[in-house]
Amino acid sequence: MKNIIEKAEKPVWVTKPYLPPLEEFQEYLRDIWDSRWLTNNGKYHQEFEKALGEYLGVKHISLFANGTLALVIALQALQITAEVLTTPFSFVATTHALWWNGIKPVFVDIEAETFNLDPNMIEAAITPQTTAILPVHVYGNPCRVEQIKDIADTYGLKVIYDACHAFGVTLNGIPILNYGDLSVMSFHATKVFTTFEGGAIVCHDEAMKRRIDNLKNFGFAGETMVVAPGINAKMNEFQAALGLLQLKYIDQAIEKRKQVAYRYREGLRNIAGISYLEDMPGVKHCYTYFPILIDEGKYGKTRDDVYEELKRHNVFGRRYFYPLISQFPTYRGLESSHPGKMRVAERVTQEVICLPNYTELRLESVDKICQLLAR
Numbered sequence: 001m002k003n004i005i006e007k008a009e010k011p012v013w014v015t016k017p018y019l020p021p022l023e024e025f026q027e028y029l030r031d032i033w034d035s036r037w038l039t040n041n042g043k044y045h046q047e048f049e050k051a052l053g054e055y056l057g058v059k060h061i062s063l064f065a066n067g068t069l070a071l072v073i074a075l076q077a078l079q080i081t082a083e084v085l086t087t088p089f090s091f092v093a094t095t096h097a098l099w100w101n102g103i104k105p106v107f108v109d110i111e112a113e114t115f116n117l118d119p120n121m122i123e124a125a126i127t128p129q130t131t132a133i134l135p136v137h138v139y140g141n142p143c144r145v146e147q148i149k150d151i152a153d154t155y156g157l158k159v160i161y162d163a164c165h166a167f168g169v170t171l172n173g174i175p176i177l178n179y180g181d182l183s184v185m186s187f188h189a190t191k192v193f194t195t196f197e198g199g200a201i202v203c204h205d206e207a208m209k210r211r212i213d214n215l216k217n218f219g220f221a222g223e224t225m226v227v228a229p230g231i232n233a234k235m236n237e238f239q240a241a242l243g244l245l246q247l248k249y250i251d252q253a254i255e256k257r258k259q260v261a262y263r264y265r266e267g268l269r270n271i272a273g274i275s276y277l278e279d280m281p282g283v284k285h286c287y288t289y290f291p292i293l294i295d296e297g298k299y300g301k302t303r304d305d306v307y308e309e310l311k312r313h314n315v316f317g318r319r320y321f322y323p324l325i326s327q328f329p330t331y332r333g334l335e336s337s338h339p340g341k342m343r344v345a346e347r348v349t350q351e352v353i354c355l356p357n358y359t360e361l362r363l364e365s366v367d368k369i370c371q372l373l374a375r
Protein backbone atom coordinates (compact mmCIF):
# COMPACT_ATOMS: atom_id res chain seq x y z
CA MET A 1 0.00 0.00 0.00
CA LYS A 2 1.77 3.16 -1.16
CA ASN A 3 1.51 6.30 0.86
CA ILE A 4 -0.23 8.14 -1.94
CA ILE A 5 -2.73 10.06 0.07
CA GLU A 6 -2.39 12.36 2.99
CA LYS A 7 -3.48 11.07 6.33
CA ALA A 8 -7.13 12.04 6.82
CA GLU A 9 -7.36 15.15 8.99
CA LYS A 10 -9.98 13.62 11.25
CA PRO A 11 -10.43 9.92 11.96
CA VAL A 12 -12.76 8.24 9.49
CA TRP A 13 -14.65 5.70 11.59
CA VAL A 14 -16.34 2.62 10.25
CA THR A 15 -19.67 4.29 10.91
CA LYS A 16 -21.20 7.45 12.27
CA PRO A 17 -24.83 7.65 13.33
CA TYR A 18 -27.20 9.68 11.22
CA LEU A 19 -29.10 12.16 13.40
CA PRO A 20 -31.91 14.53 12.37
CA PRO A 21 -31.67 18.30 12.98
CA LEU A 22 -31.40 18.94 16.73
CA GLU A 23 -34.12 21.64 16.64
CA GLU A 24 -36.62 19.05 15.49
CA PHE A 25 -35.72 16.70 18.33
CA GLN A 26 -35.89 19.54 20.85
CA GLU A 27 -39.60 19.97 20.12
CA TYR A 28 -40.18 16.35 21.10
CA LEU A 29 -37.98 16.76 24.19
CA ARG A 30 -39.99 19.74 25.40
CA ASP A 31 -43.20 17.84 24.96
CA ILE A 32 -41.89 14.82 26.90
CA TRP A 33 -40.59 17.15 29.64
CA ASP A 34 -43.92 18.91 29.94
CA SER A 35 -45.95 15.71 29.94
CA ARG A 36 -43.72 14.00 32.56
CA TRP A 37 -44.47 10.71 30.78
CA LEU A 38 -41.00 9.26 30.23
CA THR A 39 -41.55 5.56 29.60
CA ASN A 40 -44.14 2.73 29.99
CA ASN A 41 -45.98 2.75 26.67
CA GLY A 42 -46.27 6.53 26.38
CA LYS A 43 -47.62 8.58 23.50
CA TYR A 44 -44.44 8.48 21.40
CA HIS A 45 -43.96 4.77 22.02
CA GLN A 46 -47.44 4.11 20.65
CA GLU A 47 -47.00 6.46 17.69
CA PHE A 48 -43.58 5.12 16.77
CA GLU A 49 -44.64 1.49 17.03
CA LYS A 50 -47.50 2.12 14.63
CA ALA A 51 -45.49 4.25 12.20
CA LEU A 52 -42.56 1.82 12.19
CA GLY A 53 -44.80 -1.16 11.48
CA GLU A 54 -46.33 0.73 8.56
CA TYR A 55 -42.95 1.80 7.20
CA LEU A 56 -41.56 -1.74 7.39
CA GLY A 57 -44.73 -3.36 6.01
CA VAL A 58 -45.27 -5.65 9.02
CA LYS A 59 -48.49 -6.23 10.96
CA HIS A 60 -47.24 -6.81 14.51
CA ILE A 61 -44.17 -5.21 16.02
CA SER A 62 -43.06 -4.64 19.63
CA LEU A 63 -40.46 -2.03 20.54
CA PHE A 64 -37.53 -2.85 22.84
CA ALA A 65 -34.80 -1.07 24.79
CA ASN A 66 -32.19 -2.81 22.61
CA GLY A 67 -31.73 -5.72 20.23
CA THR A 68 -30.05 -8.05 22.73
CA LEU A 69 -33.02 -8.01 25.13
CA ALA A 70 -35.31 -8.46 22.14
CA LEU A 71 -33.38 -11.62 21.17
CA VAL A 72 -33.55 -12.97 24.73
CA ILE A 73 -37.30 -12.35 24.88
CA ALA A 74 -37.94 -13.77 21.40
CA LEU A 75 -36.53 -17.11 22.60
CA GLN A 76 -38.62 -16.87 25.79
CA ALA A 77 -41.77 -16.04 23.87
CA LEU A 78 -41.49 -19.21 21.79
CA GLN A 79 -40.32 -21.21 24.83
CA ILE A 80 -37.27 -22.44 22.98
CA THR A 81 -35.11 -24.94 24.91
CA ALA A 82 -32.28 -27.49 24.55
CA GLU A 83 -30.30 -26.95 21.29
CA VAL A 84 -30.52 -24.24 18.65
CA LEU A 85 -28.65 -24.14 15.34
CA THR A 86 -26.99 -20.81 14.66
CA THR A 87 -24.18 -19.06 12.81
CA PRO A 88 -20.76 -18.31 14.29
CA PHE A 89 -20.38 -15.34 11.91
CA SER A 90 -22.28 -12.62 13.75
CA PHE A 91 -22.06 -10.21 16.65
CA VAL A 92 -21.72 -12.10 19.95
CA ALA A 93 -25.17 -11.02 21.16
CA THR A 94 -26.78 -13.56 18.79
CA THR A 95 -25.25 -16.48 20.70
CA HIS A 96 -25.31 -14.79 24.10
CA ALA A 97 -29.12 -14.64 23.84
CA LEU A 98 -29.13 -18.45 23.68
CA TRP A 99 -26.78 -18.71 26.67
CA TRP A 100 -28.97 -16.39 28.75
CA ASN A 101 -31.86 -18.76 28.08
CA GLY A 102 -29.86 -21.84 29.08
CA ILE A 103 -29.89 -23.09 25.48
CA LYS A 104 -26.93 -24.88 23.88
CA PRO A 105 -25.76 -23.17 20.68
CA VAL A 106 -24.86 -25.53 17.84
CA PHE A 107 -22.79 -23.71 15.24
CA VAL A 108 -23.30 -24.40 11.55
CA ASP A 109 -21.07 -23.14 8.72
CA ILE A 110 -21.92 -20.19 6.48
CA GLU A 111 -22.04 -20.03 2.68
CA ALA A 112 -19.41 -18.09 0.72
CA GLU A 113 -21.97 -16.23 -1.43
CA THR A 114 -23.80 -14.42 1.38
CA PHE A 115 -21.83 -15.16 4.60
CA ASN A 116 -25.17 -16.39 6.04
CA LEU A 117 -25.99 -19.77 7.59
CA ASP A 118 -25.59 -22.43 4.87
CA PRO A 119 -28.94 -24.22 4.54
CA ASN A 120 -27.16 -27.22 3.02
CA MET A 121 -25.28 -27.77 6.29
CA ILE A 122 -28.29 -27.45 8.60
CA GLU A 123 -29.80 -30.94 8.36
CA ALA A 124 -26.56 -32.68 9.36
CA ALA A 125 -26.50 -30.67 12.59
CA ILE A 126 -30.07 -31.50 13.69
CA THR A 127 -30.39 -33.81 16.71
CA PRO A 128 -33.44 -34.92 18.74
CA GLN A 129 -32.66 -31.95 21.04
CA THR A 130 -32.85 -29.32 18.30
CA THR A 131 -35.81 -27.00 18.79
CA ALA A 132 -35.07 -23.99 16.57
CA ILE A 133 -32.82 -22.26 14.05
CA LEU A 134 -31.41 -18.79 14.75
CA PRO A 135 -29.94 -17.46 11.49
CA VAL A 136 -28.70 -13.89 10.95
CA HIS A 137 -29.21 -11.74 7.84
CA VAL A 138 -25.56 -10.69 8.07
CA TYR A 139 -24.80 -7.21 6.71
CA GLY A 140 -28.50 -7.07 5.79
CA ASN A 141 -28.16 -9.74 3.07
CA PRO A 142 -31.20 -12.04 3.23
CA CYS A 143 -30.70 -15.65 4.28
CA ARG A 144 -32.01 -18.46 2.03
CA VAL A 145 -35.38 -18.05 3.71
CA GLU A 146 -37.36 -20.51 1.58
CA GLN A 147 -34.86 -23.34 2.06
CA ILE A 148 -34.68 -22.65 5.79
CA LYS A 149 -38.49 -22.68 5.99
CA ASP A 150 -38.64 -26.07 4.23
CA ILE A 151 -36.15 -27.58 6.68
CA ALA A 152 -37.90 -26.06 9.70
CA ASP A 153 -41.28 -27.36 8.50
CA THR A 154 -39.89 -30.83 7.86
CA TYR A 155 -38.31 -31.15 11.31
CA GLY A 156 -40.87 -29.12 13.29
CA LEU A 157 -38.39 -26.40 14.24
CA LYS A 158 -39.04 -22.74 15.02
CA VAL A 159 -37.11 -20.05 13.14
CA ILE A 160 -36.04 -16.78 14.74
CA TYR A 161 -34.20 -14.41 12.44
CA ASP A 162 -31.65 -12.02 13.86
CA ALA A 163 -32.48 -9.16 11.50
CA CYS A 164 -30.43 -6.58 13.39
CA HIS A 165 -28.61 -5.55 10.18
CA ALA A 166 -31.59 -5.72 7.86
CA PHE A 167 -33.61 -2.54 8.36
CA GLY A 168 -36.16 -2.15 5.55
CA VAL A 169 -34.70 -4.99 3.46
CA THR A 170 -37.13 -6.64 1.06
CA LEU A 171 -36.90 -9.81 -1.05
CA ASN A 172 -38.98 -9.77 -4.24
CA GLY A 173 -41.01 -6.96 -2.67
CA ILE A 174 -41.69 -8.88 0.56
CA PRO A 175 -40.25 -7.47 3.81
CA ILE A 176 -37.56 -9.87 5.01
CA LEU A 177 -39.04 -9.44 8.50
CA ASN A 178 -42.10 -11.38 7.44
CA TYR A 179 -40.14 -14.63 7.23
CA GLY A 180 -39.61 -16.96 10.19
CA ASP A 181 -41.67 -17.18 13.37
CA LEU A 182 -40.08 -14.03 14.77
CA SER A 183 -37.55 -11.45 13.58
CA VAL A 184 -35.43 -9.31 15.86
CA MET A 185 -34.18 -5.81 15.05
CA SER A 186 -31.59 -3.46 16.57
CA PHE A 187 -31.59 0.34 16.45
CA HIS A 188 -28.20 0.69 18.11
CA ALA A 189 -26.12 3.76 17.30
CA THR A 190 -24.03 1.75 14.82
CA LYS A 191 -27.05 0.74 12.75
CA VAL A 192 -28.45 2.47 9.68
CA PHE A 193 -31.59 3.37 11.66
CA THR A 194 -30.90 4.39 15.24
CA THR A 195 -32.89 5.38 18.32
CA PHE A 196 -29.64 5.77 20.41
CA GLU A 197 -30.20 2.22 21.65
CA GLY A 198 -33.27 0.29 20.65
CA GLY A 199 -34.74 -2.83 19.16
CA ALA A 200 -37.91 -4.62 18.12
CA ILE A 201 -39.51 -8.01 17.60
CA VAL A 202 -41.70 -8.63 14.58
CA CYS A 203 -44.31 -11.39 14.93
CA HIS A 204 -47.31 -12.51 12.93
CA ASP A 205 -50.33 -12.56 15.24
CA GLU A 206 -51.92 -10.54 17.98
CA ALA A 207 -51.67 -13.19 20.68
CA MET A 208 -47.92 -13.47 20.21
CA LYS A 209 -47.53 -9.69 20.29
CA ARG A 210 -49.41 -9.60 23.58
CA ARG A 211 -47.15 -12.29 25.02
CA ILE A 212 -44.02 -10.41 23.89
CA ASP A 213 -45.36 -7.13 25.30
CA ASN A 214 -46.03 -8.81 28.65
CA LEU A 215 -42.57 -10.35 28.76
CA LYS A 216 -40.79 -7.05 28.11
CA ASN A 217 -42.74 -5.44 30.98
CA PHE A 218 -41.95 -7.80 33.90
CA GLY A 219 -44.67 -10.20 32.75
CA PHE A 220 -47.47 -7.78 33.60
CA ALA A 221 -50.78 -8.46 31.86
CA GLY A 222 -52.85 -5.67 33.38
CA GLU A 223 -52.32 -3.69 36.56
CA THR A 224 -52.40 -6.49 39.10
CA MET A 225 -51.61 -9.63 37.13
CA VAL A 226 -48.17 -11.06 36.31
CA VAL A 227 -48.38 -13.99 33.90
CA ALA A 228 -44.69 -14.81 33.38
CA PRO A 229 -41.25 -14.06 34.82
CA GLY A 230 -40.72 -11.12 32.47
CA ILE A 231 -37.98 -8.57 32.40
CA ASN A 232 -37.65 -4.82 31.89
CA ALA A 233 -36.89 -4.35 28.21
CA LYS A 234 -39.15 -1.41 27.37
CA MET A 235 -38.24 1.35 24.95
CA ASN A 236 -38.53 4.79 26.58
CA GLU A 237 -40.16 7.94 25.21
CA PHE A 238 -36.88 9.60 24.19
CA GLN A 239 -35.89 6.65 22.05
CA ALA A 240 -39.36 6.45 20.53
CA ALA A 241 -39.44 10.18 19.74
CA LEU A 242 -36.08 9.93 17.97
CA GLY A 243 -37.38 6.90 16.07
CA LEU A 244 -40.41 8.84 14.86
CA LEU A 245 -38.16 11.61 13.63
CA GLN A 246 -35.68 9.22 12.01
CA LEU A 247 -38.46 7.71 9.90
CA LYS A 248 -38.67 11.05 8.08
CA TYR A 249 -35.05 10.80 6.96
CA ILE A 250 -34.32 7.09 6.68
CA ASP A 251 -34.91 6.79 2.92
CA GLN A 252 -32.41 9.58 2.26
CA ALA A 253 -29.93 8.04 4.68
CA ILE A 254 -30.11 4.64 2.97
CA GLU A 255 -29.84 6.23 -0.48
CA LYS A 256 -26.61 7.96 0.54
CA ARG A 257 -25.14 4.73 1.89
CA LYS A 258 -26.07 3.06 -1.37
CA GLN A 259 -24.05 5.70 -3.25
CA VAL A 260 -21.09 5.01 -0.99
CA ALA A 261 -21.35 1.25 -1.56
CA TYR A 262 -21.53 1.69 -5.35
CA ARG A 263 -18.54 4.06 -5.28
CA TYR A 264 -16.48 1.50 -3.36
CA ARG A 265 -17.41 -1.20 -5.86
CA GLU A 266 -16.30 1.02 -8.74
CA GLY A 267 -13.02 1.89 -7.02
CA LEU A 268 -12.16 -1.64 -5.90
CA ARG A 269 -13.37 -3.58 -8.96
CA ASN A 270 -10.00 -4.24 -10.54
CA ILE A 271 -7.84 -4.78 -7.49
CA ALA A 272 -6.51 -8.36 -7.48
CA GLY A 273 -7.15 -10.06 -4.15
CA ILE A 274 -9.99 -7.79 -3.02
CA SER A 275 -13.56 -9.02 -3.36
CA TYR A 276 -16.93 -7.83 -2.09
CA LEU A 277 -20.59 -8.74 -2.26
CA GLU A 278 -22.75 -7.37 -5.08
CA ASP A 279 -26.43 -6.53 -4.65
CA MET A 280 -28.50 -9.73 -4.62
CA PRO A 281 -31.18 -10.23 -7.32
CA GLY A 282 -34.66 -9.13 -6.19
CA VAL A 283 -33.31 -7.57 -2.98
CA LYS A 284 -33.73 -4.00 -1.75
CA HIS A 285 -30.67 -3.55 0.46
CA CYS A 286 -30.06 -1.17 3.35
CA TYR A 287 -26.24 -0.89 2.98
CA THR A 288 -25.55 -1.03 6.71
CA TYR A 289 -21.99 -2.28 6.14
CA PHE A 290 -19.46 -2.48 3.32
CA PRO A 291 -17.43 -5.64 3.93
CA ILE A 292 -14.53 -6.64 1.68
CA LEU A 293 -12.41 -9.80 1.68
CA ILE A 294 -8.62 -9.71 1.39
CA ASP A 295 -7.13 -12.81 -0.23
CA GLU A 296 -3.55 -12.75 1.03
CA GLY A 297 -2.27 -15.00 -1.78
CA LYS A 298 -3.46 -12.62 -4.48
CA TYR A 299 -3.24 -9.28 -2.67
CA GLY A 300 0.16 -9.88 -1.10
CA LYS A 301 -0.90 -8.69 2.33
CA THR A 302 -3.11 -10.00 5.06
CA ARG A 303 -6.37 -8.49 6.20
CA ASP A 304 -4.65 -7.46 9.43
CA ASP A 305 -1.91 -5.65 7.43
CA VAL A 306 -4.66 -3.73 5.64
CA TYR A 307 -6.43 -2.97 8.92
CA GLU A 308 -3.22 -1.55 10.44
CA GLU A 309 -2.25 0.44 7.35
CA LEU A 310 -5.67 2.03 7.07
CA LYS A 311 -5.40 2.95 10.74
CA ARG A 312 -2.07 4.65 10.11
CA HIS A 313 -3.95 6.83 7.61
CA ASN A 314 -6.61 7.61 10.19
CA VAL A 315 -9.15 5.30 8.54
CA PHE A 316 -10.72 2.88 11.00
CA GLY A 317 -12.20 -0.19 9.35
CA ARG A 318 -13.56 -2.90 11.64
CA ARG A 319 -12.99 -6.63 11.46
CA TYR A 320 -16.67 -7.57 11.64
CA PHE A 321 -16.88 -10.49 12.42
CA TYR A 322 -13.59 -11.60 13.87
CA PRO A 323 -13.01 -13.79 15.73
CA LEU A 324 -15.93 -16.13 15.11
CA ILE A 325 -18.31 -16.39 18.08
CA SER A 326 -17.36 -20.06 18.29
CA GLN A 327 -13.72 -19.03 18.91
CA PHE A 328 -14.44 -17.03 22.07
CA PRO A 329 -13.53 -18.77 25.38
CA THR A 330 -17.18 -19.15 26.41
CA TYR A 331 -18.08 -21.16 23.31
CA ARG A 332 -14.89 -22.73 21.95
CA GLY A 333 -15.31 -25.87 24.06
CA LEU A 334 -18.53 -26.83 22.27
CA GLU A 335 -18.23 -29.75 19.88
CA SER A 336 -19.60 -27.71 16.98
CA SER A 337 -16.86 -25.09 17.53
CA HIS A 338 -13.92 -27.39 16.82
CA PRO A 339 -11.41 -25.99 14.31
CA GLY A 340 -11.89 -27.34 10.80
CA LYS A 341 -15.64 -27.84 11.25
CA MET A 342 -16.69 -24.56 9.62
CA ARG A 343 -14.36 -24.11 6.68
CA VAL A 344 -16.05 -21.09 5.07
CA ALA A 345 -16.59 -19.16 8.30
CA GLU A 346 -13.00 -19.84 9.39
CA ARG A 347 -11.68 -18.40 6.12
CA VAL A 348 -14.04 -15.41 5.91
CA THR A 349 -13.33 -14.31 9.48
CA GLN A 350 -9.59 -14.10 8.59
CA GLU A 351 -10.19 -12.15 5.37
CA VAL A 352 -12.99 -9.74 6.17
CA ILE A 353 -12.84 -6.05 6.99
CA CYS A 354 -15.72 -3.57 6.89
CA LEU A 355 -14.84 -0.24 5.31
CA PRO A 356 -16.36 3.05 6.53
CA ASN A 357 -19.91 3.60 5.32
CA TYR A 358 -22.18 6.26 6.73
CA THR A 359 -24.52 8.95 5.55
CA GLU A 360 -22.10 11.87 5.93
CA LEU A 361 -19.12 10.08 4.38
CA ARG A 362 -17.92 12.07 1.37
CA LEU A 363 -17.52 10.24 -1.91
CA GLU A 364 -14.04 11.80 -2.23
CA SER A 365 -13.12 10.04 1.01
CA VAL A 366 -14.34 6.77 -0.49
CA ASP A 367 -12.11 7.42 -3.53
CA LYS A 368 -9.14 8.03 -1.27
CA ILE A 369 -9.73 4.84 0.66
CA CYS A 370 -9.91 2.95 -2.65
CA GLN A 371 -6.62 4.57 -3.76
CA LEU A 372 -5.05 3.48 -0.51
CA LEU A 373 -6.13 -0.08 -1.13
CA ALA A 374 -4.92 -0.08 -4.75
CA ARG A 375 -1.24 -0.71 -5.36
Ligand SMILES: Cc1ncc(COP(=O)(O)O)c(C=O)c1O
Pocket residue numbers: 066067068069090091093094136162164165185186187188197198199
Ligand atom coordinates in the same frame (compact mmCIF):
# COMPACT_ATOMS: atom_id res chain seq x y z
C1 LIG B 1 -26.31 -9.28 14.45
C2 LIG B 1 -26.55 -8.56 15.73
N1 LIG B 1 -27.34 -9.12 16.66
C3 LIG B 1 -27.63 -8.50 17.82
C4 LIG B 1 -27.10 -7.25 18.10
C5 LIG B 1 -27.41 -6.63 19.42
O1 LIG B 1 -28.19 -5.48 19.28
P1 LIG B 1 -28.11 -4.31 20.39
O2 LIG B 1 -26.76 -3.69 20.31
O3 LIG B 1 -29.20 -3.38 19.98
O4 LIG B 1 -28.35 -4.94 21.71
C6 LIG B 1 -26.28 -6.62 17.15
C7 LIG B 1 -25.66 -5.31 17.30
O5 LIG B 1 -25.56 -4.52 18.07
C8 LIG B 1 -25.98 -7.30 15.95
O6 LIG B 1 -25.18 -6.74 15.04
